[in-house]
Each structure stands twice: as structure tokens, then as C-alpha cells.
Amino acid sequence: MASNTSSENIKVTNMVNDCLIMEIRNIKDPRGTIAVIEKEVIPFDAKRVYYLYDVPSDATRGGHAHKxxxxxxxxxxxxxxVILHDGTNPKKVTLNKPNKGLLIKPGIWRELENFSSGAVCLVIASEVFKEDDYIRDFEKFKLFKSR
Structure with a gap:
């Protein structure tokens, strides 16, 4: 198997406490509120945006990590x-305010659960979809983290 790709050499030391809740700037007036996500809000260039909706309350999404x-x-x-895991420590984060976002760094396992009725999860990602960036098996994830 060839290839010494950058994903084989990346820093995998991110821990659950490196995943941060970040404030999103709001502009309020009598007509409503606008939430603004500009370059300074997230520490990466956005290359993909998608959202989850109509997720049943008993469903789980995610179940993977990214390299x-x-x-x-x-x-x-x-x-x-959002249930985060760094291979050793779990952490649960509840997202319920549109003016706060959760930054998930590489090398962190994530699962999304307990969706309320009408919940919409917006995801801003640093890269386009690449299947080889996913780790979809938790045991393989733990091996990845132990390197």
C-alpha cells in the first residue's frame, strides 16, 4: 500500500476539551436577528455546508471521526x-442556541443524538466530502489515536 499522505502524519492529539463552544455574532433590531459567521468566527476556510433536519428523536447521527x-x-x-470522544474521555455538549456553535477538531469521535422536534443542525466543514478522511469504526479510531 503506497502513499504517505498527510492524514498519516497529522497531529491526532486533539482532546474533547479542545472542542470549543464559540459565540456567533448577532445583529438585532425590531425586525429580528441576523447571525453572522465570517472568517474570524471559525478557524478554517469553509469548503462545504450541509444541514440535518427531520431527524427522529431516537435516531443517532454521526458515529465517526475525521482525520x-x-x-x-x-x-x-x-x-x-453531541457526544464527543477522544479515545479516552467522553464529553456531552448540548446545542440549543443559534448564536453558539461547536468547533470539532480532527481526531475526535462524534455522535449526534436526542434531537428535539423541529431541530436543524447546520454543519460548516473545512473540506469537501472525502471518504478516506472518515474513521467509521470506534476500535479503528482508538488505534488511530494511539499512534
Missing amino acids: ELYQFLIAISGSFD
Whole structure:
């Protein structure tokens, strides 16, 4: 198997406490509120944006980690829990405010669960979809983290 790709050499030392809740700037007036996500809000260039909706309350999304990808998750509407794991430590973060987002760094396992009715999860990602960036098996993830 050839290839000594950058994903084989990346820093995998990110821990759950390196995943940060970040404030999103709001502009309020009598007509409503605008939330603004500009370059200074997230520490990466956005290359993909997608959202999850109509997720049943008993469903789980995610169930993977990324080798290189950064993600910024926002509960645009409703709420959901994000279960983070760094191979050793779990951490649960509840997202329920559209003016706060969760920065998930590479090398962190994530699962999304407990979606409220009408919840919408917006995801801003640092890269386009690349299947080889995913680790979809938790045991393989733990091996990846132990390198």
C-alpha cells in the first residue's frame, strides 16, 4: 500500500476539551436577528455546508471521526446533544442556541443524538466530502489515536 499522505502524519492529539463552544455574532433590531459567521468566527476556510433536519428523536447521527476535517455545528432550530470522544474521555455538549456553535477538531469521535422536534443542525466543514478522511469504526479510531 503506497502513499504517505498527510492524514498519516497529522497531529491526532486533539482532546474533547479542545472542542470549543464559540459565540456567533448577532445583529438585532425590531425586525429580528441576523447571525453572522465570517472568517474570524471559525478557524478554517469553509469548503462545504450541509444541514440535518427531520431527524427522529431516537435516531443517532454521526458515529465517526475525521482525520483532517474540522467541523462547526450549530443548532439553527431546536436542540440536540453531541457526544464527543477522544479515545479516552467522553464529553456531552448540548446545542440549543443559534448564536453558539461547536468547533470539532480532527481526531475526535462524534455522535449526534436526542434531537428535539423541529431541530436543524447546520454543519460548516473545512473540506469537501472525502471518504478516506472518515474513521467509521470506534476500535479503528482508538488505534488511530494511539499512534
